[in-house]
Amino acid sequence: GLAADELIAVLLDQRQHWIYRAWSAMLLAxxxxxAATEALFHATQRDPVQWVRRDALRSLRLLIGDLEYEICPV
Known part of the structure; x- marks a missing residue:
């Protein structure tokens, strides 16, 4: 598999085809x-392609949702 820093590099490089950026966003979940959380947040705010922003947001929600339960178990 690809290392997180390789996935982040693809996600943030807008010269890459948007499908590769979207896949990178999904894999970063x-x-x-x-660094993965920061890159996903950046992509949700700055990527020009809606599908990449959507997949980055989904992955970010998965990461933050897990973190939320680790910090504040109810």
Whole structure:
């Protein structure tokens, strides 16, 4: 598999085809690393393609949702 930093590089490189950026966003959902979370947040705000922003947001929600339960178990 690809390392998180490789996925982040693809996600943030707008010269890459948007499908590769969207796939990178989806794959980053399983990487519980600060850099992955920051890259996903950046993509939700700055990527010009709606599908990439959508997939980045979904992955970010998965990461933050998991974090929320780890910090504040109810």
């Amino acid at each position: 399983s990487r519980n690393e600060k």
